[in-house]
Amino acid sequence: METHQQNLESLFNKxxxxxxxxxxxxxxxxxxxxxxxVRLSTVFEVETIGHSNNAIxxxxxxxxxxxxxxxxxxxxxxxxxxxxxxxxxxxxxFRDLSEMPLLNSILEKVSLIxxxxxxxxxxxxxxxxxxxxxxxxxxxxxxxxxxxxxFREELDRFQPHYCFNLHDQRTIFGAGAVAEPATISFLxxxxxxxxxxxxxxxxxxxxIATMVKDLELYIKGKLGRYDDAYNENCTGDTFQxxxxxxxxxxxxxxxxxxxxxxxxxxxxxxxxxxxxxxxNRSYEEMAYEDYFKIPENEKNFFDVILRNARIGEExxxxxxxxxxVLHLGKILFEPIVVEISDKLSEFGHREIDCENNKVTxxxxxxxxxxxxxxxxxxxxxxxxxxxxNN
Numbered sequence: 001m002e003t004h005q006q007n008l009e010s011l012f013n014k015x016x017x018x019x020x021x022x023x024x025x026x027x028x029x030x031x032x033x034x035x036x037x038v039r040l041s042t043v044f045e046v047e048t049i050g051h052s053n054n055a056i057x058x059x060x061x062x063x064x065x066x067x068x069x070x071x072x073x074x075x076x077x078x079x080x081x082x083x084x085x086x087x088x089x090x091x092x093x094f095r096d097l098s099e100m101p102l103l104n105s106i107l108e109k110v111s112l113i114x115x116x117x118x119x120x121x122x123x124x125x126x127x128x129x130x131x132x133x134x135x136x137x138x139x140x141x142x143x144x145x146x147x148x149x150x151f152r153e154e155l156d157r158f159q160p161h162y163c164f165n166l167h168d169q170r171t172i173f174g175a176g177a178v179a180e181p182a183t184i185s186f187l188x189x190x191x192x193x194x195x196x197x198x199x200x201x202x203x204x205x206x207x208i209a210t211m212v213k214d215l216e217l218y219i220k221g222k223l224g225r226y227d228d229a230y231n232e233n234c235t236g237d238t239f240q241x242x243x244x245x246x247x248x249x250x251x252x253x254x255x256x257x258x259x260x261x262x263x264x265x266x267x268x269x270x271x272x273x274x275x276x277x278x279x280n281r282s283y284e285e286m287a288y289e290d291y292f293k294i295p296e297n298e299k300n301f302f303d304v305i306l307r308n309a310r311i312g313e314e315x316x317x318x319x320x321x322x323x324x325v326l327h328l329g330k331i332l333f334e335p336i337v338v339e340i341s342d343k344l345s346e347f348g349h350r351e352i353d354c355e356n357n358k359v360t361x362x363x364x365x366x367x368x369x370x371x372x373x374x375x376x377x378x379x380x381x382x383x384x385x386x387x388x389n390n
Contacts, residue, residue: 010100014097017097023084044063044091044094044095047062051150053132058147061113062114070110070111071158072166080128081168082263086267106275113154136148138233141238162207165247169252172301172302174224175224179347181349184250184252186223187236187247188205188228188247188248189248191240205290208225214273223294224250224252224294227297302319302344304320304350306318306352308356310357316340319348323336352383354378358379359377362375362377
C-alpha cells in the first residue's frame, strides 16, 4: 500500500503529461482561460456565478462529490497569475488521471470548487486591484465591490470546510535570513489581534506543515511563512474568524525563472499535497507547532545587485529591481535602480562584482536612483541587465 508521500510522487512524476501547455508567461487574462473552461465543462460542473465590474464572467469549476468541501480561488489580484496556471494543471490531472488511487480517493471524498480568476478586470489590466482601483483582498469586511459580493455569496452558498487562497508574492522575499528565495510560502491567517490558535486554525497549521514536509524533497530551504498580523479587512482573516481553516498559498521566485514555471509546478504539488492530507487525514500526524518552524519571510532580496561599483569617486553597492510593465500584451521587466548604498545587507538573485571599476550608463552618466538601466558600462564592457540573464 502506497504511503502519503508515494502517492504524491507517483502523480508528480506525471506532471509533464497534465501541465496545461496553452498557459504560459505572467500575463493571463480571461480570454486565455475561456476555451479551457468550455473544454472542462464536458467533464466537470462549470458555472458563471457573477460578473466583474467590467462585465467579464467570474466562473467556478466543481470537481468531485465528496462530503469534505473545499473552496479555492486564484487571481484575486489580477497580476498574480502563477497559481491560475497551476489550478488548470490540477484540473487536467483530475480529468486525465482520475483512475490513479490518489485522485480517485480525492474525487470520492472531496467536493472542490475552484474560482480560477476572481479579478478578471485586474487580470486584463495586469494590476493588483480591480477596475475601481480596489484591492479585493482588503474588501472582505465592507464588500464594496461586485467581485467581493459574488465571492462572498459563493462562500455562503457552498459553506466550505477549508479555503485555499492562491497568490503570487514579489521577488523581494527570502525564506528566512539566508540567501534563499521564498519560492513557495504559506500562511494560516490570524483570527484576532491576539493571533489566537483555535482548533480550526490549528487544523490549517497542520495541513501547511504537511505540505512543507512534502515540498522539502524538492525545494528544501526555499519555503517560507508569512507574518500573521491580523487585518479584519483581509479575506483570509475574515474566513478564519468564521472558523473556516484557511490557507494562503504564495508562489514566489525560483532562480533564473521570472516566468515562474517552477513555482507553478510546486503550487500544483502543494495543492495535491493538501488535498491528499485532508482526504486521508494524514495532517493529524503533524504537530501544529511544526508550522512555526517554517522560516518567516524576510524582505531581503533584490533582483540584481552590483557589488563594489565605483560611482563617481566612491565605491558603492547598487540594487536593481525589475518593474513588471504590460506592453502590447506582454509583460516587460524594466530594471530600475532602487538603492545605492555603501554596503547592502540584502541578497541579489543575481550578483555582479564590479571589482571597484567605474560603472556608468552607456551615455557615460553616473548611475542614480529611480532610473531604468537596461544596459550599463563597466570599464570597456557593456552589460545587459534583464530577467533572462538572472
